[in-house]
Amino acid sequence: MEKKYLLTPGPTPVPEEIQAEMAKPIIHHRTPQYREIFSQANDKLKKIFKTERDILTFTSSGTGAMEASVVNTLSKGDKAIVVEGGKFGERFSEICRAYGVNVVPVDVEWGNAPDPAVIKGLLEKNKDAKAVFMNLCETSTGTVYDVKGIAEVVNKTDAILVVDAISGLGADDLKTDEWNVDVVAGGSQKGLMIPPGLAFLTLSDKAWAMAAKSDLPNYYFNIKKYRKNLEKSDVPYTPALTLTIGLNKALSIMESEGFDNFIRRHRQDAEFVRRSVENMGLDLFSKSPSYAVTAVKVPHGADGAALIKAMKAKGVTFAGGQASLKGKIFRIAHMGGIKRDDLEHALSLLKDVLNEMKVSQ
Numbered sequence: 001m002e003k004k005y006l007l008t009p010g011p012t013p014v015p016e017e018i019q020a021e022m023a024k025p026i027i028h029h030r031t032p033q034y035r036e037i038f039s040q041a042n043d044k045l046k047k048i049f050k051t052e053r054d055i056l057t058f059t060s061s062g063t064g065a066m067e068a069s070v071v072n073t074l075s076k077g078d079k080a081i082v083v084e085g086g087k088f089g090e091r092f093s094e095i096c097r098a099y100g101v102n103v104v105p106v107d108v109e110w111g112n113a114p115d116p117a118v119i120k121g122l123l124e125k126n127k128d129a130k131a132v133f134m135n136l137c138e139t140s141t142g143t144v145y146d147v148k149g150i151a152e153v154v155n156k157t158d159a160i161l162v163v164d165a166i167s168g169l170g171a172d173d174l175k176t177d178e179w180n181v182d183v184v185a186g187g188s189q190k191g192l193m194i195p196p197g198l199a200f201l202t203l204s205d206k207a208w209a210m211a212a213k214s215d216l217p218n219y220y221f222n223i224k225k226y227r228k229n230l231e232k233s234d235v236p237y238t239p240a241l242t243l244t245i246g247l248n249k250a251l252s253i254m255e256s257e258g259f260d261n262f263i264r265r266h267r268q269d270a271e272f273v274r275r276s277v278e279n280m281g282l283d284l285f286s287k288s289p290s291y292a293v294t295a296v297k298v299p300h301g302a303d304g305a306a307l308i309k310a311m312k313a314k315g316v317t318f319a320g321g322q323a324s325l326k327g328k329i330f331r332i333a334h335m336g337g338i339k340r341d342d343l344e345h346a347l348s349l350l351k352d353v354l355n356e357m358k359v360s361q
């Protein structure tokens, strides 16, 4: 079978050794054997989150962890500041509104990163705000945000900082404990080299204290139940154990490369992609480009959908733009199991496609 190149910002390719691990006969989850695997995976996952705290695992896509961060920490009528610089920031606002939380949106032009000074000003104006929600990488625009700078601002207030690191984890800089980030959400199908289906959440003591008082309705995502079960390396409901087995394998692979080396390699790949597209005469879309995914402007006069279609015909899947960016950008992911060879191959085909489309370079 001809190799296909899935270079989208989730799902990302799953290396063969991980696929093989997940193809083994299924085991039961209420067993010492599974608890050991789950416990090993959790210990290694902390190295990626750069935290010593517990990390809760849900069987859901990443959005489940985003929802869990809202429904467990806030109460009806609470006010939350939400950075809206793309699709995924907007998702936090949608979740908040669905549960009766009042949203103060931070309107960030797509492709730009929010200025910590703006968040500071909003917190001063909204002293009753209980939380600030933001992304690490806003995947829809390929933009990395200044979590460190914003954490410094939020840490001086009573509000908590909630960061959706679902796509940035494993590529963009995130130091959960050192920067004192209250809540971090992660997902399985982006930088962690496994298929979709797991979501992760870690909380600071400040966030757990808010959770003790939260009154928003929840059941499946009740984090207190997950924390209680974690004491015996267990989860309240049947876990997607096959994925946890895959995760444990993926993290072992990262560990043998070195977690920091793994992250560094993805940065070098990101820089390689940026350089290569710029050498083709293309422009980056983001003013603060992420190390997880690169958003590239569709060249003037070219048809964005046709470009993606032409790449697909050659076996390479890029993601297009979402919402207002449809047809205006395409996105090349370089996170997780995506390798330099895959990127070199895709970029050389992109050059051919641009020539075929007679885009002036």
Ligand SMILES: *Cc1c(COP(=O)(O)O)cnc(C)c1O
Pocket (backbone or CB within 6 Å): 009, 010, 061, 062, 063, 064, 088, 135, 137, 138, 139, 164, 165, 166, 167, 187, 190, 196
């Ligand atoms: C992929 C992604 C999500 C989660 O999406 P799911 O489809 O629920 O896994 C959330 N935030 C960001 C920034 C993402 O890239």
